[in-house]
Amino acid sequence: MPDADLMDKLVSLSKRRGYIFQSSEIYGGTGSVWDYGPLGVELKRNIKDRWWSSMVHRRDDIEGLDAAILMNPKVWEASGHVDGFSDPLVECANCHRRFKADLPEVEGGQCPTCGTREAFGEPRMFNLMFKTFMGPVEDSTATIYIRPETAQGIYVNFLNVQGAARQKVPFGIAQIGKAFRNEITPGNFIFRTREFEQAEMQFFVKPGDDDEWFDRWMEIRMQWHKDLGIRAEKLRFHEHGPDELAHYAKKAYDIEYEFPFGWREFEGIHNRTDFDLSRHQEHSGKRLEYIDASSNERYLPYVVETSMGVDRTLLVVLLDAYREEDIEGNTRVVLGLNPSLAPIKAAVFPLVKKDGMPEIARKISDALRAAAVPAFYDQSGAIGRRYRRQDEIGTPWCVTVDGESVESGTVTIRDRDSLQQVRVSTDQVVLWIQERLD
Numbered sequence: 001m002p003d004a005d006l007m008d009k010l011v012s013l014s015k016r017r018g019y020i021f022q023s024s025e026i027y028g029g030t031g032s033v034w035d036y037g038p039l040g041v042e043l044k045r046n047i048k049d050r051w052w053s054s055m056v057h058r059r060d061d062i063e064g065l066d067a068a069i070l071m072n073p074k075v076w077e078a079s080g081h082v083d084g085f086s087d088p089l090v091e092c093a094n095c096h097r098r099f100k101a102d103l104p105e106v107e108g109g110q111c112p113t114c115g116t117r118e119a120f121g122e123p124r125m126f127n128l129m130f131k132t133f134m135g136p137v138e139d140s141t142a143t144i145y146i147r148p149e150t151a152q153g154i155y156v157n158f159l160n161v162q163g164a165a166r167q168k169v170p171f172g173i174a175q176i177g178k179a180f181r182n183e184i185t186p187g188n189f190i191f192r193t194r195e196f197e198q199a200e201m202q203f204f205v206k207p208g209d210d211d212e213w214f215d216r217w218m219e220i221r222m223q224w225h226k227d228l229g230i231r232a233e234k235l236r237f238h239e240h241g242p243d244e245l246a247h248y249a250k251k252a253y254d255i256e257y258e259f260p261f262g263w264r265e266f267e268g269i270h271n272r273t274d275f276d277l278s279r280h281q282e283h284s285g286k287r288l289e290y291i292d293a294s295s296n297e298r299y300l301p302y303v304v305e306t307s308m309g310v311d312r313t314l315l316v317v318l319l320d321a322y323r324e325e326d327i328e329g330n331t332r333v334v335l336g337l338n339p340s341l342a343p344i345k346a347a348v349f350p351l352v353k354k355d356g357m358p359e360i361a362r363k364i365s366d367a368l369r370a371a372a373v374p375a376f377y378d379q380s381g382a383i384g385r386r387y388r389r390q391d392e393i394g395t396p397w398c399v400t401v402d403g404e405s406v407e408s409g410t411v412t413i414r415d416r417d418s419l420q421q422v423r424v425s426t427d428q429v430v431l432w433i434q435e436r437l438d
């Protein structure tokens with residue numbers, strides 16, 4: 001399947017089946033903002049839950065945090081975002097549209113919108129932070145920013161968390177939350193949007209131990225994506241060269257996926273040194289040093305950051321899972337999602353709407369829900385169509401109640417990928433599915 005088709009198909013499936021809708025669609029949408037529907041919200045939660053579990057629940061050296069989106073504006077002066085978080089833009093003198101200065105057409109001197117040649121002014125810097133006002137007065141003293149990354153909420157709380165949780169360096173702080181960037185060229189569905197979610201972890205280490213921890217986190221994070229079921233051949237590292245490195249970074253690697261529009265980053269691993277803590281120390285006038293109780297040493301820790309875009313990861317998961325199979329001349333669309341990520345774990349069908357089958361099927365779907373296994377009951381239409389609808393949204397198992405069920409107390413469970421059916425005792429269905437989810 002040509003790659004461009006894959007994106008179109010995914011966008012259409014996402015809308016039709018309730019994964020992702022355009023924000024404010026009835027008003028014509030809003031620029032590069034998306035809403036997650038009933039299935040999308042489940043998939044996103046499952047991705048975040050896996051991340052949180054691997055970072056916070058399964059480790060004793062990382063603490064969780066949920067910092068506010070709105071922060072004291074001095075935070076963004078200290079972090080360098082007020083001065084540095086910007087892209088050079090040029091304006092066309094004819095149509096007055098603005099473009100990134102490094103777009104190929106623009107570099108070639110032609111306006112991508114109206115086609116006028118050589119009508120660009122000098123590039124000007126355009127800050128990517130959204131601004132608003134806090135309080136009733138709308139003047140410059142009331143200006144605050146809507147955070148463009150979650151990391152700063154972690155740095156300013158470094159000593160709060162360390163002291164309250166009695167952690168010793170090396171340790172980390174993890175946070176999942178929304179971030180906002182007034183991107184100039186958003187696009188590719190949920191790949192680059194103006195409102196998105198990040199799952200970030202800042203790991204504080206003794207200077208000198210940073211390279212070793214950097215390597216360790218690179219490996220852990222790559223393995224995490226492979227464990228989601230993402231094909232290894234579609235994943236790679238990309239090291240930032242000297243001209244790509246952010247102002248705060250000593251070393252940076254992206255984890256890239258081969259999207260239909262090319263290899264692109266969806267997670268970054270950065271050695272941010274003590275840049276952020278030292279800037280906050282300077283700008284706030286508060287000491288942010290860590291005191292090692294055993295040696296009485298005082299120092300500003302170095303930070304190794306892992307920064308994953310939740311929405312981009314969700315796009316990776318969907319793209320990687322989408323496949324079309326030819327089955328006896330018919331196309332079967334399958335989302336081969338890892339069962340732990342699938343929004344619905346099991347669909348339950350009575351083969352026909354009579355002979356006691358719906359009652360048994362209802363009981364099974366109720367039992368699944370009572371065990372907190374998201375289940376879906378469906379009795380309408382031909383059984384083949386019901387299977388296909390579930391394949392398309394990634395449901396790993398379909399439980400069918402048939403004539404034999406009424407007699408023998410067993411049902412069939414169909415596997416989404418192998419299409420194998422096994423007979424399982426009706427009262428074992430919940431356990432059978434739970435075992436496979438573990």
Ligand code: ATP
Binds near residue numbers: 307
């Ligand atoms: P890019 O170069 O693609 O703009 P970045 O290098 O600015 O990304 P970081 O600041 O390192 O990105 O942010 C970490 C992660 O946050 C990215 O890997 C990405 O998954 C996610 N992210 C950043 N900007 C956006 C956006 N506009 N829309 C969706 N996700 C984003």
